[in-house]
Amino acid sequence: METIQSDMQVLADSEQKNKMQSDRYNKFVACISPKTSLTKSLLHSFVFGGAICVLGQVLFECFLMIPNMTQKTAMTAMLMSLIFLSILLTGIGIYDNLARVGGAGCFLPITGFANAMASASIEFKTEGLVFGTSVKMFSIVGPVIVNGVVWSSVAAILHYVITMII
Numbered sequence: 001m002e003t004i005q006s007d008m009q010v011l012a013d014s015e016q017k018n019k020m021q022s023d024r025y026n027k028f029v030a031c032i033s034p035k036t037s038l039t040k041s042l043l044h045s046f047v048f049g050g051a052i053c054v055l056g057q058v059l060f061e062c063f064l065m066i067p068n069m070t071q072k073t074a075m076t077a078m079l080m081s082l083i084f085l086s087i088l089l090t091g092i093g094i095y096d097n098l099a100r101v102g103g104a105g106c107f108l109p110i111t112g113f114a115n116a117m118a119s120a121s122i123e124f125k126t127e128g129l130v131f132g133t134s135v136k137m138f139s140i141v142g143p144v145i146v147n148g149v150v151w152s153s154v155a156a157i158l159h160y161v162i163t164m165i166i
Contacts, residue, residue, distance in 0.1 A: 041103055048102025052109045056082055079110060086111035090118040113144065 059081050063074035089095035095115050099106040106112055120139070 044101055045103040045105035047105065048098065049105030049108060052082070052106070052111055056109075082109070082111050083114040086114040087118040090115045091122065 056078055060074050060078040063069055063077045064071065066074075069077075086095060089098070095106070095111075096119070099112070099115065107115070
């Protein structure tokens with residue numbers, strides 16, 4: 001009986017010590033974490049996301065000036081150009097710095113998706129072409145494709161139901 005009480009006391013002391021360490025760690029993290037302003041973050045996201053969209057529009061208009069270029073082809077060329085620029089800037093280490101400042105404005109357009117794939121490929125290239133680059137790249141792409149298919153299907157079903165009702 002005495003050993004059980006002793007073991008319970010050791011367990012209680014251990015839990016109290018873990019809680020104290022956890023509290024100290026949380027205070028430490030709060031002290032060293034950078035303080036961010038919501039307004040400033042939103043403004044940066046708006047400006048950077050808007051700049052990417054303006055660049056896309058400028059590229060689209062430039063591609064339309066090419067003789068015999070259709071709108072569909074110009075749109076495709078613009079998207080390919082934005083993806084290429086994103087991957088290039090990721091490869092030379094600039095996109096991550098832009099994304100630190102621009103936040104969601106850099107991650108939500110198609111350029112953010114290209115950056116995520118390129119970053120994973122670059123980070124895991126030492127593990128080989130198949131098990132490093134390809135596996136990590138597609139582990140990022142998979143959830144995006146699944147969510148895209150699921151939510152676009154939900155939207156299509158809702159659209160169908162609403163048009164049937166109206």
